[in-house]
Amino acid sequence: MQIALLGYGKMGKTIEKLAIERGHQIILTVDKGQNDFDISKADVAIDFSIPDAAVNNIITCLRNNVPVISGTTGWLEHYDEMVDLCNQKDGAFIYASNFSLGVNIFFELNTQLAKMMKQLSQYNVSMEEIHHTQKLDAPSGTAISLAEGIIENSNYTDWVLDAEEDEKIPIKAVRTPDVPGTHTVSYTSHVDTIDIKHTAHNRQGFALGAIIAAEWIIGKKGVFSMKDVLNIA
Numbered sequence: 001m002q003i004a005l006l007g008y009g010k011m012g013k014t015i016e017k018l019a020i021e022r023g024h025q026i027i028l029t030v031d032k033g034q035n036d037f038d039i040s041k042a043d044v045a046i047d048f049s050i051p052d053a054a055v056n057n058i059i060t061c062l063r064n065n066v067p068v069i070s071g072t073t074g075w076l077e078h079y080d081e082m083v084d085l086c087n088q089k090d091g092a093f094i095y096a097s098n099f100s101l102g103v104n105i106f107f108e109l110n111t112q113l114a115k116m117m118k119q120l121s122q123y124n125v126s127m128e129e130i131h132h133t134q135k136l137d138a139p140s141g142t143a144i145s146l147a148e149g150i151i152e153n154s155n156y157t158d159w160v161l162d163a164e165e166d167e168k169i170p171i172k173a174v175r176t177p178d179v180p181g182t183h184t185v186s187y188t189s190h191v192d193t194i195d196i197k198h199t200a201h202n203r204q205g206f207a208l209g210a211i212i213a214a215e216w217i218i219g220k221k222g223v224f225s226m227k228d229v230l231n232i233a
């Protein structure tokens with residue numbers, strides 16, 4: 001596979017190393033300030049850039065008929081526009097807030113637990129996400145996905161960052177040097193707490209998942225998710 005990497009930071013560099021080990025070629029890397037690039041020769045593009053750049057990068061890929069894997073978080077208010085553009089261009093697109101296998105299993109566990117807890121009004125749910133201090137967005141995309149999984153399966157209506165409001169899931173965002181990503185969902189009653197937690201030890205799980213998604217999307221048309229790629233649940 002000939003891959004274009006949009007964003008050549010911590011994730012871009014981790015993906016480059018793993019992709020080469022899997023026999024792929026990196027034919028283009030794009031980083032800050034490179035606004036004029038030719039992506040048309042890539043089989044697939046993988047975007048791990050910044051929230052302000054993600055939308056333009058996805059548009060460039062779809063307009064050039066290049067399938068795009070988007071891992072950048074913090075731009076989701078434009079997600080529906082990207083879905084429309086993908087369908088209009090008969091393109092191929094996957095966004096995932098978290099590409100790691102472990103977190104995608106954790107998403108399923110979170111959904112099942114939310115269903116079990118729905119009738120148990122003595123428990124209140126809360127979430128904590130911990131990330132490195134360079135992270136630009138809060139809460140993390142993964143925390144938002146976890147909150148959406150709970151909202152779909154409970155009486156909670158929304159989430160709220162670093163605050164407490166009725167019927168909203170409180171998410172605490174903590175920034176600590178060098179933490180790749182830790183997410184905890186807690187259900188607390190007066191007598192006990194149930195925690196489920198995922199801890200990333202490094203970025204390799206995110207990178208491998210994104211490469212597997214890129215390998216999977218070649219030859220497909222449409223908007224997909226990691227559930228389609230991993231064929232789970």
Ligand SMILES: NC(=O)C1=CN([C@@H]2O[C@H](COP(=O)(O)OP(=O)(O)OC[C@H]3O[C@@H](n4cnc5c(N)ncnc54)[C@H](O)[C@@H]3O)[C@@H](O)[C@H]2O)C=CC1
Binds near residue numbers: 010134
């Ligand atoms: N979905 C997932 O599994 C994961 C998502 N992420 C997300 O991926 C994004 C990148 O994460 P990191 O690599 O850790 O950040 P990073 O800060 O190390 O790298 C981002 C890179 O994007 C570059 N950039 C800035 N403007 C750009 C533009 N217009 N076009 C292309 N590149 C541009 C920056 O100069 C930087 O080198 C973040 O939004 C993060 O939340 C991170 C890890 C896993």
Ligand SMILES: O=C(O)C1=N[C@H](C(=O)O)C[C@H](O)C1
Binds near residue numbers: 181182
């Ligand atoms: O910025 C990061 O580093 C990460 N971002 C993603 C997110 O916002 O959920 C995924 C992972 O937690 C690492």
